[in-house]
Amino acid sequence: MKKLILLVLLLVLLAFTIPILFTIPFQGKAVAGEVEKSNSMELENQISEEAYAYSSYGEIKLYHAKTNTVETIPLDTYLYGVVSAEMPVDFEVEALKAQAIVARTYTIYTISNSAGKHEGADICDDSTCCQAWISKEDRLAKWEEAKREENWKKIVGAVNATKGKVIVYEGKPINAFFHSNSGGTTEPPVNVWGGTGYPYLQAVQTAGEENYSQYASEVTLSKTELEEKIRQSHSDFTINWQEPECIKILEYTDGNRVKTVKIGNIEMSGVEARTLFGLRSANFTFLIQEDSVTFQVKGYGHGVGMSQTGADSLAKEGKSAEEIIHHFYQNVEIISW
Ligand SMILES: [Zn+2]
Numbered sequence: 001m002k003k004l005i006l007l008v009l010l011l012v013l014l015a016f017t018i019p020i021l022f023t024i025p026f027q028g029k030a031v032a033g034e035v036e037k038s039n040s041m042e043l044e045n046q047i048s049e050e051a052y053a054y055s056s057y058g059e060i061k062l063y064h065a066k067t068n069t070v071e072t073i074p075l076d077t078y079l080y081g082v083v084s085a086e087m088p089v090d091f092e093v094e095a096l097k098a099q100a101i102v103a104r105t106y107t108i109y110t111i112s113n114s115a116g117k118h119e120g121a122d123i124c125d126d127s128t129c130c131q132a133w134i135s136k137e138d139r140l141a142k143w144e145e146a147k148r149e150e151n152w153k154k155i156v157g158a159v160n161a162t163k164g165k166v167i168v169y170e171g172k173p174i175n176a177f178f179h180s181n182s183g184g185t186t187e188p189p190v191n192v193w194g195g196t197g198y199p200y201l202q203a204v205q206t207a208g209e210e211n212y213s214q215y216a217s218e219v220t221l222s223k224t225e226l227e228e229k230i231r232q233s234h235s236d237f238t239i240n241w242q243e244p245e246c247i248k249i250l251e252y253t254d255g256n257r258v259k260t261v262k263i264g265n266i267e268m269s270g271v272e273a274r275t276l277f278g279l280r281s282a283n284f285t286f287l288i289q290e291d292s293v294t295f296q297v298k299g300y301g302h303g304v305g306m307s308q309t310g311a312d313s314l315a316k317e318g319k320s321a322e323e324i325i326h327h328f329y330q331n332v333e334i335i336s337w
Helices: 002-032 040-050 075-088 092-115 137-141 145-160 225-233 268-279 306-314 323-329
Strands: 061-063 069-074 165-169 216-222 247-252 257-263 267-268 283-286 292-298 333-335
Touching: 061 075, 069 075, 075 092, 075 137, 075 145, 075 247, 092 145, 092 165, 092 268, 092 306, 092 323, 137 145, 216 225, 225 268, 247 283, 257 268, 267 268, 268 283
Parallel strands: none
Antiparallel strands: 061 069, 165 333, 216 292, 247 257, 257 267, 283 292
């Protein structure tokens, strides 16, 4: 009888501990990204995890530009920090999911194609170099306290819902450029950086971009300021402000941005003008006044790839993350990596 009770107790104990043994290392891995030593049970967990694991990019080495340190973190934990740095949390969930897939793809592309860019690291947290990233602590501190938990859950949920999803063209992760607001039409990269471009990055139109604060902006420079800025890189610059066409847009790009503008005796690309005058995009018109020039700008960013406000606008129309991605990147597939 004693033996029977003991046996029943043992069975009860096993019934409780076996699931724990199966789930704890798994959860620990998903949350903290710790690499567990393998035993037979964990091997089972690894097999179930393989279904959404990245074959070689489970963890990445992130270079923190400001502190000059390298941190090793799980890819998706890194992506929480990227998505919450790159896109407003009040955007639609499908837009955040699209951003997560795009950011994961961009990360893997960068790791595969920019080896040696950062010594001892895969990618950095500087938005002007690789991709913006913010720590959870810093992110939460920037949100009002009552919304912190809800906001973070939304970001984590969007990334986790896209686990392992990567955009490929002919089987390879794409160079998944993205920007803030296209001004209505995106831009092939050849018009921004030259080169041969990519077949999946063409000019596409998105309705609804004008509903966002990123759409329209203005920069006013005094004529003297403008002249000084141009002389920084063109020492032979001259301009006669009395001439009716002393500033003239000569050519537009496929995405309606300024391709070439003539200012005084100097011809420059719209991209150069954007940089020189601090404009949000190369999609601009200008107004010459008595003592100043005002640039009226549409859109925000280089205009290549996915527009974030465009993604949100499409999500509001009921489009899924996958549909949003197919809108901005041509003839691509979204696969589990
Ligand atoms: Zn970088």
